[in-house]
Amino acid sequence: MTNTDWPLWEVFVRSRRGLSHTHAGSLHAPDAELALRNARDLYTRRGEGVSIWVVPATAITASSPDEKDPFFEPAADKPYRHPTFYEIPEGVKHL
Amino acid sequence: MATAAAHRTARTKADGAPDTAVDTAAYQHAFDTAVAADERIEPRDWMPDAYRATLVRQIAQHAHSEIIGMQPEANWITRAPSLRRKAILMAKVQDEAGHGLYLYSAAETLGTGRDELLDKLHSGRQKYSSIFNYPTLTWADVGAIGWLVDGAAITNQVPLCRCSYGPYARAMVRICKEESFHQRQGYELLLALSNGTPEQHAMAQDAVNRWWWPSLMMFGPPDDESQHSAQSMEWKIKRHSNDELRQRFVDICVPQAESLGLTLPDPDLQWNEEQGHHDFGAIDWTEFWEVLKGNGPCNEQRITQRRRAHDEGAWVREAAAAYAAKHTGTTGGTGETRA
Amino acid sequence: MTATAPATAALALGDDALVLSHRLGEWAGHAPVLEEEVALANIALDLLGQARVLLSMAGDEDELAYLREERAFRNLQLVEQPNGDFAHTIARQLYFSTYQQLLYTELAAGDGPFAPLAAKAVKEVAYHRDHAEQWTLRLGDGTELSQERMQQACDALWRFTGEMFQPVEGLDADWADMETRWLESMTDVLGRATLTVPEGPRSGAWSAGAGRQGLHTEPFGRMLAEMQHLHRSHPGASW
Numbered sequence: 058m059t060n061t062d063w064p065l066w067e068v069f070v071r072s073r074r075g076l077s078h079t080h081a082g083s084l085h086a087p088d089a090e091l092a093l094r095n096a097r098d099l100y101t102r103r104g105e106g107v108s109i110w111v112v113p114a115t116a117i118t119a120s121s122p123d124e125k126d127p128f129f130e131p132a133a134d135k136p137y138r139h140p141t142f143y144e145i146p147e148g149v150k151h152l
Numbered sequence: 153m154a155t156a157a158a159h160r161t162a163r164t165k166a167d168g169a170p171d172t173a174v175d176t177a178a179y180q181h182a183f184d185t186a187v188a189a190d191e192r193i194e195p196r197d198w199m200p201d202a203y204r205a206t207l208v209r210q211i212a213q214h215a216h217s218e219i220i221g222m223q224p225e226a227n228w229i230t231r232a233p234s235l236r237r238k239a240i241l242m243a244k245v246q247d248e249a250g251h252g253l254y255l256y257s258a259a260e261t262l263g264t265g266r267d268e269l270l271d272k273l274h275s276g277r278q279k280y281s282s283i284f285n286y287p288t289l290t291w292a293d294v295g296a297i298g299w300l301v302d303g304a305a306i307t308n309q310v311p312l313c314r315c316s317y318g319p320y321a322r323a324m325v326r327i328c329k330e331e332s333f334h335q336r337q338g339y340e341l342l343l344a345l346s347n348g349t350p351e352q353h354a355m356a357q358d359a360v361n362r363w364w365w366p367s368l369m370m371f372g373p374p375d376d377e378s379q380h381s382a383q384s385m386e387w388k389i390k391r392h393s394n395d396e397l398r399q400r401f402v403d404i405c406v407p408q409a410e411s412l413g414l415t416l417p418d419p420d421l422q423w424n425e426e427q428g429h430h431d432f433g434a435i436d437w438t439e440f441w442e443v444l445k446g447n448g449p450c451n452e453q454r455i456t457q458r459r460r461a462h463d464e465g466a467w468v469r470e471a472a473a474a475y476a477a478k479h480t481g482t483t484g485g486t487g488e489t490r491a
Numbered sequence: 492m493t494a495t496a497p498a499t500a501a502l503a504l505g506d507d508a509l510v511l512s513h514r515l516g517e518w519a520g521h522a523p524v525l526e527e528e529v530a531l532a533n534i535a536l537d538l539l540g541q542a543r544v545l546l547s548m549a550g551d552e553d554e555l556a557y558l559r560e561e562r563a564f565r566n567l568q569l570v571e572q573p574n575g576d577f578a579h580t581i582a583r584q585l586y587f588s589t590y591q592q593l594l595y596t597e598l599a600a601g602d603g604p605f606a607p608l609a610a611k612a613v614k615e616v617a618y619h620r621d622h623a624e625q626w627t628l629r630l631g632d633g634t635e636l637s638q639e640r641m642q643q644a645c646d647a648l649w650r651f652t653g654e655m656f657q658p659v660e661g662l663d664a665d666w667a668d669m670e671t672r673w674l675e676s677m678t679d680v681l682g683r684a685t686l687t688v689p690e691g692p693r694s695g696a697w698s699a700g701a702g703r704q705g706l707h708t709e710p711f712g713r714m715l716a717e718m719q720h721l722h723r724s725h726p727g728a729s730w
Contacts, residue, residue, distance in 0.1 A: 082323075235546075236730075472629045473633075
C-alpha cells in the first residue's frame, strides 16, 4: 500500500512587506505545491501574510541544546560589540 | 514556534542519553530549574519521560476535541437560518479544523506523529472532551455551544498560553486569539433568539438547560478526585485547579445569563457574599463518568463518523502521495516524525 | 438591457454561488484529510460571500435564499449535483471554477453593474480553480484507483457543462469564445492529469440545460428542503 503518512513541512510567513518571514507552525502535505496551498489556507486565513515559505521538516538542521553553552555563551562576554559599551561625552551629537 | 523537525535529535537524546545516573540528575536539575524559573521547555530540551507522556496525552486529547467538536456544529451548517449565520458557523467550524492542526503540530514536536494520534483516537485509546458526546438538537444549541462550551474552553485555555511547554503555549496563544469570536457569536445568536418570538425564546432556554451542566463538567472532576492535576500543576502544564476554573466560569456566566434574559437551570445557584462567589448545586458526576466511559448519547456516532471520513479519504491521501513520488524530487521525507 | 436584466443575472450568478457553497459546506467534518477541511471551507466561504452580494443586488438575501420555491432558483444544474466522492466534488469544482474564472474575468473588464464584484471575486475564483486543478492532477495521475474514480467523475458530470455557456440576459460576455477557451483549458488539465476528455454530449438530449429557467434535478429539492426548513418554520422571525 502507498504510504499515506504525508511528510511534515515547516511554514514561514511574512506578515507584511518590510518584515522577514517568521516561523508560523507546521503541517502535512504530500508535496511542496500542496504544502504551500495548505499553508495559505491554514496560516493566513485572517490576512496574516503576504508571502509564505514551506520547508521540508527534514531539511532543517538545528543546534543541539547540549551545545548551548559552547555555541552561545562565548558571545555573552563581548560587551564591546554593543553601542552601550562606550561612553561618549554629553553634548556630542549624531553618534 | 520551535520546529517540529527539531525534535528528531531530541528524541535520540531522550531515548538514548543520558547514560548514567549522574547525567540524569543533572538533566533533571536543569529541567526543574527552568520550570521553576518560568522558562519554557523547548522540543529538543531534555525532559522527564512522564512530562513528555503527559503533554502528548493532553495535547492529543485537546486536538481530538477540536476535530470531533466540528461535528455537533457542522450538523447545523446546512440548516443555518440566515446567510449571515451560515457564514459565521462555517468559519467557526473551519477554525476548529485549523486548531486541531495547530495542536497536532505541537504534539508532533514531542515525537508523536499525527497518524499515530489519529489511530489512537479512532481505536478509542485516546479521548476527546466528553462535551461533544451531547447532541445538537436545535439551532439554539449552536448558540449554547458558543456561549457555554467555548466559554468554558476559553476559561480552561487562557492559562495554557503560559504552559511550560513552548510549542503548546504558542499554539494556545494563536487559538485563544482566534477563538474570541467563537464565544461572542454564540452569545449574540442566543440573544437574538431570546429577544425573538416566544418559540425562539423557548428554544434558547431549552438549549441552555441542556448545555449548562455538561459545560460545568468540562473542567474535569473535583480537585480531590483528579488523577493528574497535582503533577501537572507542579510541571506548570496546568496553572489552576479544576474547581478554581469552574468557579471562575460560574461567576462569569451568571450576569451574562441575566443580560440574555435566560435562566441557568440550577435552583441552588446564588451569590455568596462571604465567599465573594456564587454557590452552585451538586454536579451529577455519575453522568460525567458514564459519558466518559463511552455511554453518552453520541459517543458511537461521533467516532464512527470520524473513522469513516478517515477511511473513505484513504484513497485520496494515497493518490496524492503516489503523485508526489512520481513528480517531485523534493518530498519532506516520510515518517520522519516517528524517528 | 431590460430593467430586470441585472436582477435576472444577479440571481443566476448568486444562485450558482449559493448552491455550490451549500454543497461544499456539506463536507464539513467529512473531508479526506484535515487540511482539506480548511481548504473546502475557504472556498465555500468565498462563494457564500459572493452569493450574498449578488442576491442583495436582486432583493433581500435571506428572502431570496430561504423563501423561493425550487422552480424559482436560477442556478446551473451542475452546482446542485450531490458531492459524491472527493473525485466528483473536484470534477464539479474544476468545471465550475474554470467557467467562473472566464466569466468573471470578462465581467471585471467591462463597466456593467457586476464589474466591482467580479473584480474582487476573480481573485478568489482563481484560487478555487487552482485548488481544483492541483487535485485533478493528483487524483488523475495518482494511483490506479484514483485515476479510475476521477475519470468516472469527469464523465458523470460532463453532461452538465454545456449549460454553462447559454447566454444569460444582462451579462455582457462572448459566450461562444468562453466555451472554446473552457474546452481548451479542460483538454490541457485533463491531459496533464492523464485523464481522457469525456466524449458524452454537452447539449441536446441527456444533457443539462434548463437550470437557468428554473428546472432542476431531483437532489436539488431535498437540498432546499434541508436548507430552508428552519427559516420557513418561523415566519417573520429574526435570527
